[in-house]
Amino acid sequence: xxxxxxxxxxxxxxxxxxxxxxxxxxxxxxxxxxxxxxxxxxxxxxxxxxxxxxxxxxxxxxxxxxxxxxxxxxxxxxxxxxxxxxxxxxxxxxxxxxxxxx
Numbered sequence: 001x002x003x004x005x006x007x008x009x010x011x012x013x014x015x016x017x018x019x020x021x022x023x024x025x026x027x028x029x030x031x032x033x034x035x036x037x038x039x040x041x042x043x044x045x046x047x048x049x050x051x052x053x054x055x056x057x058x059x060x061x062x063x064x065x066x067x068x069x070x071x072x073x074x075x076x077x078x079x080x081x082x083x084x085x086x087x088x089x090x091x092x093x094x095x096x097x098x099x100x101x102x
Contacts, residue, residue, distance in 0.1 A: 012064040020063035033079040
């Protein structure tokens with residue numbers, strides 16, 4: 001297994017993170033990653049083309065919100081929750097608290 005490149009925790013910027021979270025699909029992907037720590041790159045329940053979904057995952061990874069591990073033909077998604085919390089305390093909890101209102 002190999003992990004795709006991701007930014008170091010100390011290089012995360014609020015502007016990049018907020019940009020990544022500014023899209024409703026990416027916001028839903030983060031919520032799913034938080035609920036399911038063994039998430040794959042599938043689009044179950046999302047009406048999004050696979051190529052667009054791949055781009056959303058890339059943006060989230062490059063913003064430092066997730067890490068992606070290549071496991072054969074599968075991509076395993078892990079929310080970098082502890083690292084994001086250290087950089088931006090309370091941000092992910094705030095996002096999840098608005099889940100029912102979205």
